[in-house]
Amino acid sequence: xxxxxxxxxxLSVPEGAIVSLNCTYSNSAFQYFMWYRQYSRKGxxxxxxxxxxxxxxxxxxxxxxxxxxxxISLFIRDSQPSDSATYLCAVRFYNQGGKLIFGQGTELSVxx
Amino acid sequence: xxxxxxxxxxxxxxxxxxxxLRCDPISGHTALxxxxxxxxxxxxxxxxxxxxxxxxxxxxxxxxxSAERTGGSVSTLTIQRTQQEDSAVYLCASSxxxxxxxxxxxxxxxxxxxx
Numbered sequence: 543x544x545x546x547x548x549x550x551x552x553l554s555v556p557e558g559a560i561v562s563l564n565c566t567y568s569n570s571a572f573q574y575f576m577w578y579r580q581y582s583r584k585g586x587x588x589x590x591x592x593x594x595x596x597x598x599x600x601x602x603x604x605x606x607x608x609x610x611x612x613x614i615s616l617f618i619r620d621s622q623p624s625d626s627a628t629y630l631c632a633v634r635f636y637n638q639g640g641k642l643i644f645g646q647g648t649e650l651s652v653x654x
Numbered sequence: 655x656x657x658x659x660x661x662x663x664x665x666x667x668x669x670x671x672x673x674x675l676r677c678d679p680i681s682g683h684t685a686l687x688x689x690x691x692x693x694x695x696x697x698x699x700x701x702x703x704x705x706x707x708x709x710x711x712x713x714x715x716x717x718x719x720s721a722e723r724t725g726g727s728v729s730t731l732t733i734q735r736t737q738q739e740d741s742a743v744y745l746c747a748s749s750x751x752x753x754x755x756x757x758x759x760x761x762x763x764x765x766x767x768x769x
Binding site: 632 | 658685687689694695696697699702704709710713745747752754757758759760761762763765
């Protein structure tokens with residue numbers, strides 16, 4: 543079993559749709575959660591970062607963490623063609639720096 | 655430059671040859687990471703440096719892979735006797751101090767093709 547599971551998609555939605563991207567993780571010792579966006583032939587860039595259960599909003603993006611069910615989500619409101627990219631969830635151990643463990647990534651396409 | 659810089663951006667090599675991949679982290683960042691991304695796959699952790707030391711090298715897939723970091727800055731990932739399964743994008747990232755609150759900033763990677 544992978545430490546972080548993510549549906550690879552691809553996911554195709556019309557412009558303006560609400561997008562839901564999800565990951566599950568296996569180890570309750572993971573306490574820090576991130577979402578990265580990766581455009582084709584580019585490195586991943588950090589979108590959202592949280593360490594507590596509940597919701598965190600940043601513009602059109604909302605990150606949600608449910609530690610009881612080991613489930614993390616990213617919601618994109620009013621999706622735009624420019625949101626077309628691969629979205630990667632990542633986790634990190636509590637009180638331990640160092641590596642991030644990534645999910646497989648979900649490829650998203652927003653059609654105009 | 656402001657970001658993480660990797661070179662070369664593309665590398666084609668013959669099976670059995672050695673390759674060196676270079677990473678220049680963001681100035682002042684003490685932590686440096688190497689990841690590998692195969693086609694359609696997520697990021698696979700290879701090694702983590704704090705300064706010039708590597709407290710976590712658990713992701714290196716075989717003894718053909720090695721990495722070093724000098725002067726707390728530039729890092730080189732070396733793959734000896736390359737195999738076709740080594741073909742992937744090799745990504746480097748740096749963070750300010752490697753702490754849990756310190757996000758990773760990635761370069762655009764080196765795309766390695768082994769023929």
